[in-house]
Amino acid sequence: MSRLFDHYGAEGKGYSQPDALLSASELNLPSNMARKQLPRWPRLSEPEMVRHYTWLSKRNFGIDTGFYPLGSCTMKHNPRVNEVVAQLPGIADIHPHQPEHQLQGLLSIYYEMQEMLAICAGMDAVTLQPVAGAQGEFTAVRCFQEYFRHRGEHHRTKVIVPDSAHGTNPASAAMAGFEIIEIPSQEDGRIDLAALRAVVGEDTAAMMITNPNTLGLFEQDIAEASSIVHDVGGLMYYDGANFNAILGRTSPGLMGFDAVHYNLHKTFSQPHGGGGPGSGPIGVKEHLAPFLPSPIVDRRAPSGEEKNQAVDEYWYTWHTPEHTIGKVQQWHGNAGAVLRCWAYYRRYGKELRTMSEHAVLNANYLRHAIHREAKAAGVDHLFVDGADTIVAKHEFTLSLGPAKESLGISAMDVAKGLLDMGYMAPTVYFPLVVPECMMIEPTETESKETLDTFAKDFCKVLQLDAETLHNAPTTTPVRRVDEVYAARNLCLRHPFDDE
Amino acid sequence: MRIGVVVNPDAGLGGRLGFKGSDGRAKEAREAGAVDRSGPRMQQCISKFLDLQQSSLNRMGVNPTFVAWTGRMGGDWLDGVDYEQRQPSPSESTADDTAALVLDLVTANVDAILYAGGDGTTRDIVNALEGHETPLIGVPAGVKMHSGCFATTPNAAAEVLLAFLQGDLMVAITEVMDLDEETYQRGEWKVRMYGEAWTPSSPRFMQGAKEQVERASEAETIEGLANHIGNLIEDDPELMVIWGSGGTLRRMGEHLNVELTLLGIDIQHKGTVYADLNEAALLEHLTTYDGPRLLLLSPMGGQGFLIGRGNLQLSPDVLRAIGLDSILGVATPSKLLGLSSVRIDTGDVTLDEEFQQRRFVKLLQGYRTTRVIRVLEA
Known part of the structure; x- marks a missing residue:
């Protein structure tokens, strides 16, 4: 394997750094913070550098390479028109410190995006600041906290989450200082209203929930759950991770939610973060709007000189909500992510409802295709549905429990076998309530042919013997990783041969 | 090895x-x-x-x-x-x-x-x-x-x-x-x-959904559980804590510098520990004090008995004197694994029914994290 840092060529090769503006003594750095020796940067020429990264990209697997049914992650295609918009020079070259009168175009896009997101979720106000779904969750529960403090309800310290919730829900609430109460799901994976009733009270601050839930099931009792929580004075939080399934059909607002976060990369489109720039705006109902982080974009009629600089009949300004919780991100969130998503939303408009319907249709079709092919191949006894339902939403779960029990083949083995077939594996071992779980989400951008082929290949993997599958994958650049070893023996810097 | x-x-x-x-x-x-x-x-x-x-x-x-x-x-x-x-x-x-x-x-x-x-x-x-x-x-x-x-x-x-x-x-x-x-x-x-x-x-x-997560060790979990109870006592120094039996609870006590018995029922109240109390002594403590109290219990063995295994001192009268609202189960994640419900067998049919009518009991599973769990029907 070629390693960039091993290319420690001759002095003078590669890119020359300009001289430093200030010398070390002029910088006045404390001596304990100064480098003891020069860093060992690789010395590479431009073609060597290009080859290195091209080589790396060929070892990568992404939605642009093949089918990526990673459940819960909504790995859909990113239309390239998004990139065109985001890279328009007038947008891409903006500096966040530029004054308002130079940013009217961008601010109008921000305003429109706030409005569009509010409309589709049935909310009244939106902030585009949070840069990830989990940060959106944290921002929203902080708004809840300020809301209760404002009402003098300091005793509301508990946040309720179902046991099938995304792990970030309890984590966000705990970070804001709330206590967590977990409630068990019913056997069919849906919310247990009796358990909810048993835990709500005057100490209830909020309930956090996704709908459809992590099993891909629509929570039919959601309105009832909302009124149980509202009746004791609590608030409802909608985790937007699965919003792709219901867009345009219903909305969190209609279900009684007070706040929601949007995963722009899942429900709309923008490349998935992987630690890079993401975006997790939140929307809230009117009673929570005064607590949103600052700034959000507002508009008014232009006056005086503004009339000449306005891009339409309004003047857009940064606005600080009255009782704001403060800033949650430097500058104005990740503008690039917002712009890509705005381009996508503008491209589809009301057709987003069709998009969402296709996501649900594809998931249901794939589920039935897998059962159909499994029957034909005689491997239908090796897995069962993770949830007992006729119709799933945008994703579905299978339990490989029977394969594990009869043949010693685990969900992880099947996932690794799928890698050998040229697919990204579905999500495994989540949600935790399904044993040997495999969670599959094809998204709306895949064709029927892709789904049919995947269903056949999935069954081919199940026909392999246990020993072969324990050793899979064999065709990938890296063979099966010992995840336990990797998690326990972290290697965080390049080990040089002479060290 | x-x-x-x-x-x-x-x-x-x-x-x-x-x-x-x-x-x-x-x-x-x-x-x-x-x-x-x-x-x-x-x-x-x-x-x-x-x-x-x-x-x-x-x-x-x-x-x-x-x-x-x-x-x-x-x-x-x-x-x-x-x-x-x-x-x-x-x-x-x-x-x-x-x-x-x-x-x-x-x-x-x-x-x-x-x-x-x-x-x-x-x-x-x-x-x-x-x-x-x-x-x-x-x-x-x-x-x-x-x-x-x-x-x-x-x-x-x-x-x-x-x-x-x-x-x-x-x-x-x-x-x-x-x-x-x-x-x-x-x-x-x-x-x-x-x-x-x-x-x-x-x-x-x-x-997890996308990665392998190393779990807290048993010792770290127990420390978290202990800190939670410690905070409750700090918030309300009057709180009477009745400690049930079992290793989890005893180890929590160690973190709080409270020496508890492994098999007995102990009361911790206003800085004093009354160890290994029998039914009469428990009732004595509970009837002469009417402030807030909290009974901590750990589910026992594979069948998940919260009440009804061993602690005869925790008689129906004692449980009534404590009050059903003041009972908190305590379980580490390793205990909760495969525990979808708990059993309660107080030895008193009416009291058992009262538990079953509530359908759920609370289990503390980590620092500031509670879970409710079904009470299995008899």
Whole structure:
């Protein structure tokens, strides 16, 4: 394997750094913070550098390479028109410190995006600041906290989450200082209203929930759950991770939610973060709007000189909500992510409802295709549905429990076998309530042919013997990783041969 | 790694003859036609382990050294294993011999003990260990197997052993349970806690949606649970905490500098601990004080009894004096694994019904994290 840092060529090769503006003594750095020796940067020429990264990209697997049914992650295609918009020079070259009168175009896009997101979720106000779904969750529960403090309800310290919730829900609430109460799901994976009733009270601050839930099931009792929580004075939080399934059909607002976060990369489109720039705006109902982080974009009629600089009949300004919780991100969130998503939303408009319907249709079709092919191949006894339902939403779960029990083949083995077939594996071992779980989400951008082929290949993997599958994958650049070893023996810097 | 092997060759003999256990009745049982059960079960476990060791599931290439006595308490059942021989087993064995074997294995520095037997054998081993935290992996072979260190089958025990050797399992505290001989004399079948043992049980890594997450160790979890209770007492110094029995609660007490009994019920109130109280003493405390109180209970054994295993002091009257709203279960994630409901058997039908009408009880599972869990219908 070629390693960039091993290319420690001759002095003078590669890119020359300009001289430093200030010398070390002029910088006045404390001596304990100064480098003891020069860093060992690789010395590479431009073609060597290009080859290195091209080589790396060929070892990568992404939605642009093949089918990526990673459940819960909504790995859909990113239309390239998004990139065109985001890279328009007038947008891409903006500096966040530029004054308002130079940013009217961008601010109008921000305003429109706030409005569009509010409309589709049935909310009244939106902030585009949070840069990830989990940060959106944290921002929203902080708004809840300020809301209760404002009402003098300091005793509301508990946040309720179902046991099938995304792990970030309890984590966000705990970070804001709330206590967590977990409630068990019913056997069919849906919310247990009796358990909810048993835990709500005057100490209830909020309930956090996704709908459809992590099993891909629509929570039919959601309105009832909302009124149980509202009746004791609590608030409802909608985790937007699965919003792709219901867009345009219903909305969190209609279900009684007070706040929601949007995963722009899942429900709309923008490349998935992987630690890079993401975006997790939140929307809230009117009673929570005064607590949103600052700034959000507002508009008014232009006056005086503004009339000449306005891009339409309004003047857009940064606005600080009255009782704001403060800033949650430097500058104005990740503008690039917002712009890509705005381009996508503008491209589809009301057709987003069709998009969402296709996501649900594809998931249901794939589920039935897998059962159909499994029957034909005689491997239908090796897995069962993770949830007992006729119709799933945008994703579905299978339990490989029977394969594990009869043949010693685990969900992880099947996932690794799928890698050998040229697919990204579905999500495994989540949600935790399904044993040997495999969670599959094809998204709306895949064709029927892709789904049919995947269903056949999935069954081919199940026909392999246990020993072969324990050793899979064999065709990938890296063979099966010992995840336990990797998690326990972290290697965080390049080990040089002479060290 | 070094794995000690203990076989109680007489365990399980009484089962088919309807004895409640085999202690002291081995000869009688053999004469009545009982055949060896414990040894062959160990044999099966070892044979499965050797298969697993050769398979690709042994990804770390583990190759433990087995340590055993020769003869019927060990070596006879270790077919094809080149084990470290200590000394010969006696031709007839008693609980004292099991204890001697365990002590010998401790001297030989084993990292875990794989044993075949039942509840009685487990108690003998735990008594002999006297606080040594050597993890136990039980091959189920007795008449009664209530203790938490038993695997479900001999093959499962082999899988647990391999996972433990590869470092995939963390050790956790579990209860050693057995029939309550006192109540059995009165014709009742009640199981109670006799001690605690360490056993590999809890997966070290949880597979999350996108990554492997290392879980907090048992010790860290217990510290979190203790801090939670500590905060409650800080917030309300009047709070009377009634500590139930069990290793989890006792360890929490250690973090709070409160010395608790393992098997008794203790009260901690305004800085004083009243240890090992009987029913009358508990009622005395509860009726002379009408401020806030909190009963902490840990679910016992595999069946998840929150109330009704052992603590006769926690009578229906005591539970009523505490109040159903003031009961909080405490469970570590390793306990919660596979526990979808709890059982309550107060000995009072009306009170049991009151619990069942509520349908749920609260369990503290970490610092500031509670879970509600169903009460199983009787």
